[in-house]
Amino acid sequence: MEKLYGQRTAGVLGYSHFVGGYAGVQAEFARILYGNTNLLKVPQDLPDEKALFLSDVVPTSFHAVKEAGVQPGDTVGVWGLGPIGLNVVQWLRNVFKASRIVAIDNVPERLKMAKEKWGAEVINFETDTDVSEKIKQCFPNGLDRSIDCAGFRYSKSLLHKAQSALGLETDTSEILNEMIRSTKKFGTIAIIADYAAYTNQFLIGGIMEKGLRLIGCGQAPIQKYWEVCLCHIEKGEFDPTAILTHRFPLEKTPDIYKRFDNKEDGIIKVFLETKFSKPPT
Known part of the structure; x- marks a missing residue:
């Protein structure tokens, strides 16, 4: 990246070595680099389906x-x-x-x-x-x-x-x-x-x-907009679940990627549930 662009941008979890080579997070457990800066406390009454995105x-x-x-x-x-x-x-x-x-x-x-x-x-x-x-x-x-x-x-x-x-x-x-x-x-x-x-x-x-x-626009600075986005969600001005079409267990991930890539079954956005997920709302 440095040779191609002149400078490196950032490392992104789950992307290729082009952007850091850090392992992905679609797993039951994951080690999160700088985890103390990558956590947002969400209200208890906010459903998982709205908080995740x-x-x-x-x-x-x-x-x-x-x-x-x-x-x-x-x-x-x-x-x-x-x-x-x-x-x-x-x-x-x-x-x-x-x-x-x-x-x-x-x-x-x-x-x-x-x-x-x-x-x-x-x-x-x-x-x-x-x-x-x-x-x-x-x-x-x-x-x-x-x-x-x-x-x-x-x-x-x-x-x-x-x-x-x-x-x-x-x-x-x-x-x-x-x-x-x-x-x-x-x-x-x-x-x-x-x-x-x-x-x-x-x-x-x-x-x-x-x-x-x-x-x-670059890789979005997610933390910069967390609080303002959460505010709009709580006010009912933005609904992350509006595009949520399917919910699957985590082990279905490889099949879901294939179906999404082929634009099959009307899949737009998926909630992958782990053993830590709350029941569907």
Whole structure:
């Protein structure tokens, strides 16, 4: 990482040696480095299902909206409706008070959730293959903010699929290019999705000529937002369980990863229970 980026960022539990090589925590027991700084005391009446996601997706999605600089009344695009993207949509609607939200994905259950729960205008990129043109029809002046919650894994064109297969690029620029075309002049693009190294055909001229702010959100500083996120949960302004679709015992983890990766059975977010978990609420 230091050679690639110039500096190292941080170590992340459960990631590769690229970010520290620290063992993961999907186990009955785990040794937590600096555990005294990684504990948040939660109210006794807060269900496990709401408390657990304060460790990751809730503050990460809040961080993305915060870094994007969203203001009340903004029009905001969200690319990718996995757990982070759906949580971003909820933050935008309930807390940051965006006026209009457009959500882009190709999984019907996720598009339906964004539309029905939080009033997002949705685009299925398999039906509307020119996403930028579709957004232009709905938002002639462009979006105020665009947030990438999808990332490098989803090559759509034959060109990028071939380049990835041949090792000519590690990440696809397709989503970022859609965002550049869809965001208004002097608007903001924020990236909370994973990107690793190099991409081709990146529309860098659009960043400069349109005066866009391109913000890499980085690995979210979870502890920074714990208390504010917990406050919104307690007030009923944000519900982490809104995207919770399944609950499984810990030993099912390998199978669940496979099914989630294949987008099977409507799985969006899973609660993995250990012998320490309280009964389902």
